[in-house]
Amino acid sequence: MEIRRAAPDDLQGLVPLFDRYRQFYGRPSDEAAARRFLGERMxxxxxxxxxxxxxxxxxxxxQLYPSFSSVRAAATFILNDLYVEPGRRRGGxxxxxxxxxxxxxxxTGAAGLSLVTGVDNLAAQTLYERLGWTRETRFLEYGLDLATSPP
Incomplete structure (x- = not known):
């Protein structure tokens, strides 16, 4: 198996994976939106x-998003998306x-990585903890859905 940075030429193989990832989180299939979104990020x-x-x-x-930690005064990355085809899961x-x-x-000199996963995604939690990630217990996460909240 090869792991490498994706390039625009990889969109044909990447888009179906990203579409299935979004479906895993309850979104309808939309390969056109997946292609547009990934193409823009790249x-x-x-x-x-x-x-x-x-x-x-x-x-x-x-998929990683560059970010920053003001407290650490350093660059960080957010591990936002991880997806593996069902037939390849639990195989490394x-x-x-x-x-x-x-x-x-x-x-790249980043100070750390962070991620958020579903409270019911026990397989992902097990993987992250096995790889040395620690569960955050000092902070609460909040979100504001701008599409549904009043201005």
């Missing part, structure tokens, strides 16, 4: 996508993607 340099390939076929990805692909993300962050 073109604008707004994310880093690492792609897992087996015999040249895309089988998983991780997810671990290799997360490890590659950590290596990339270290190489």
């Amino acid at each position: 073109a604008r340099g707004q994310s880093v996508i690492l792609l897992a390939l087996d015999a040249g076929r895309a089988v998983g990805f991780v 692909t997810g671990a290799r993607l997360v490890e590659a993300a950590a290596a990339l962050a270290r190489e």
Whole structure:
């Protein structure tokens, strides 16, 4: 298996994976939106996508968004998306993607990585904790959905 940074030429294999990732989180299938979104992130340099390939076929990805920690006065990355094809899960692909993300962050001098996962996504939680990630207990996470909240 090969893990490498995705390029615009990889969109054909990446888009179906990203579409299935979104479906996992309850969104309807929309490959056109997936292609547009990923293409824009790549073109604008707004994310880093690492792609897992087996015999040249895309089988998983991780997407990182550059960010910053004001308290640490340092660059960080948000591990926002991790997806592995169902038939490839529990075979090490997810671990290799997360490890590659950590290596990339270290190489760029980032101070850390952060992520959020579903409270019911026990498989992901187990993976992250096995790889040395620690569960945050000092802070609460909040969100504001601008599409549904009053102005």
